[in-house]
Amino acid sequence: MKFQPRASHFIDGEYVEDTNGTAIEVIYPATGEVIARLHSATPVIVEQALNSAKNAQAAWAALSGTERGRILRRASDIMRERNYDLSVLETHDTGKPIQETTVADATSGADALEYFGGLAASLTGEHIPLGGGDFVYTIREALGVCVGIGAWNYPTQIACWKGAPALACGNTMVFKPSETTPLSALKVAEILVEAGAPKGVYNVIQGYGDVGASLVTDPRVAKVSLTGSVPTGRKVYAAAADGMKHVTMELGGKSPMIVFDDADIENAVSGAILGNFYSSGQVCSNGTRVFVQKSIKEAFLKRLSERLDHAKIGDPMDENVSFGPMVSENQMNIALGYIEKGKAEGARLIYGGERIDRDGYFLQPTVFADVTDNMTIAREEIFGPVMSVLDFETEEEVMARANDTEFGLAAGVFTNDLTRAHRIVAGFEAGTCYINTYNLAPVEAPFGGSKMSGVGRENSKLAINHFSEMKTVYVSMNDVEAPY
Numbered sequence: 001m002k003f004q005p006r007a008s009h010f011i012d013g014e015y016v017e018d019t020n021g022t023a024i025e026v027i028y029p030a031t032g033e034v035i036a037r038l039h040s041a042t043p044v045i046v047e048q049a050l051n052s053a054k055n056a057q058a059a060w061a062a063l064s065g066t067e068r069g070r071i072l073r074r075a076s077d078i079m080r081e082r083n084y085d086l087s088v089l090e091t092h093d094t095g096k097p098i099q100e101t102t103v104a105d106a107t108s109g110a111d112a113l114e115y116f117g118g119l120a121a122s123l124t125g126e127h128i129p130l131g132g133g134d135f136v137y138t139i140r141e142a143l144g145v146c147v148g149i150g151a152w153n154y155p156t157q158i159a160c161w162k163g164a165p166a167l168a169c170g171n172t173m174v175f176k177p178s179e180t181t182p183l184s185a186l187k188v189a190e191i192l193v194e195a196g197a198p199k200g201v202y203n204v205i206q207g208y209g210d211v212g213a214s215l216v217t218d219p220r221v222a223k224v225s226l227t228g229s230v231p232t233g234r235k236v237y238a239a240a241a242d243g244m245k246h247v248t249m250e251l252g253g254k255s256p257m258i259v260f261d262d263a264d265i266e267n268a269v270s271g272a273i274l275g276n277f278y279s280s281g282q283v284c285s286n287g288t289r290v291f292v293q294k295s296i297k298e299a300f301l302k303r304l305s306e307r308l309d310h311a312k313i314g315d316p317m318d319e320n321v322s323f324g325p326m327v328s329e330n331q332m333n334i335a336l337g338y339i340e341k342g343k344a345e346g347a348r349l350i351y352g353g354e355r356i357d358r359d360g361y362f363l364q365p366t367v368f369a370d371v372t373d374n375m376t377i378a379r380e381e382i383f384g385p386v387m388s389v390l391d392f393e394t395e396e397e398v399m400a401r402a403n404d405t406e407f408g409l410a411a412g413v414f415t416n417d418l419t420r421a422h423r424i425v426a427g428f429e430a431g432t433c434y435i436n437t438y439n440l441a442p443v444e445a446p447f448g449g450s451k452m453s454g455v456g457r458e459n460s461k462l463a464i465n466h467f468s469e470m471k472t473v474y475v476s477m478n479d480v481e482a483p484y
């Protein structure tokens with residue numbers, strides 16, 4: 001099999017296998033064919049990985065930030081050099097078109113390695129002068145062994161978004177990809193070793209939720225960073241709390257995108273397309289509730305349908321294809337179930353809505369209009385190519401409706417009224433907001449959610465605070481005054 005890795009796991013700098021683990025079949029979503037066979041980690045493998053990460057941590061943290069950063073930046077360079085091959089792998093793992101994976105996956109992982117590699121040398125504590133000559137200094141310390149658990153939509157990116165800041169701060173990591181897309185994290189581990197990372201610094205083990213759960217509760221683990229759904233996040237957060245572990249939770253969303261009648265319609269339609277159909281809609285921050293002001297609703301829907309006719313659906317390895325299959329049959333059936341619910345609850349299907357008659361898990365880009373706030377498709381995360389268009393009349397009304405959700409990952413507004421744009425984003429209950437664009441996530445900017453969509457932030461300088469902690473040292477320059 002062309003994409004069969006040397007073994008299922010990467011521990012202590014080497015590929016490791018244990019065929020006693022439950023079988024994992026990796027399926028190419030565009031054809032349904034099995035492209036690799038792996039094994040879920042057994043307790044022996046989990047033990048090896050945690051021991052390896054634990055044993056490697058002190059020496060890794062003892063390197064200078066410059067030395068750690070150099071290794072991360074070297075890994076970033078290797079990823080960029082191999083971008084095409086890594087993208088081919090990512091396309092086979094996820095089904096996403098090569099047109100996307102060559103610009104948004106390994107490259108995004110490389111950005112994180114480069115950015116945090118660059119920051120590593122400048123991570124410091126501070127000096128705090130006090131009265132009478134006393135002072136405090138703080139020491140920024142690594143947390144220890146960190147666990148990363150990934151979703152299946154951006155496997156390379158998630159492996160790097162978690163690994164790069166963790167390693168920059170002097171932590172080591174055990175990363176568990178989603179069993180649906182287990183292949184590319186192994187490449188990240190291989191590349192880090194090639195770039196000079198000591199063995200044990202970044203380990204990858206495969207497995208289902210039970211493997212993730214056993215990592216989260218292990219006493220050797222200091223921090224858990226999860227990208228996944230809200231129900232999983234709730235379980236992982238609770239399990240981590242028992243051991244008082246640090247957490248970052250990047251969870252799901254049902255984000256609003258508001259289009260006012262003064263917006264540039266072409267840009268708003270582009271934003272809605274990017275925010276609903278990129279990666280066949282399997283993006284956590286998608287703006288799946290598109291609120292369009294009533295006066296431009298029909299014009300918006302007309303342009304949207306015309307533009308969707310230009311989506312090129314097909315073989316994701318064809319560079320002209322812009323819309324690929326969903327990641328799995330299961331995920332496709334979930335989305336189809338939501339489409340049926342949308343129809344049954346009275347939403348107006350204006351585009352798509354059907355499975356495409358070919359091998360693989362292809363679903364048409366789908367748009368519902370006349371969606372109302374209480375319909376299931378407007379409340380629950382679908383994680384597929386299904387857009388809900390709702391209409392509104394006033395700013396006050398749409399603001400309240402946009403925030404009326406348990407989620408708070410992202411939110412966007414399209415308008416040419418400058419003050420209104422800033423007023424709207426100030427009112428959004430969401431961690432990541434957009435004005436006149438949607439879904440960009442550069443490594444320089446914090447990314448993450450409010451409310452049920454998560455805790456903590458990935459990327460940017462803020463991620464450093466989530467992968468390190470401060471030790472406070474009070475230094476007295478005076479005699480100690482005791483009351484007796």
Ligand code: NDP
Pocket residue numbers: 149150151152153154176177178179180207208209210211212213214216226227228229230231232233235236249250251252253283284285381383409449454
């Ligand atoms: P899941 O929540 O099902 O799984 C996420 C990961 O957690 C998987 O690796 C899974 O393993 C693992 N897991 C499941 N149960 C447990 C447990 N009890 N303890 C520890 N680990 C566990 O999400 P999906 O993989 O289905 O991904 C889709 C979800 O991810 C969507 O809700 C989406 O919104 C969210 N997401 C959020 C992003 C963000 O940055 N906010 C980005 C991308 C996706 P296994 O798969 O083997 O069960």
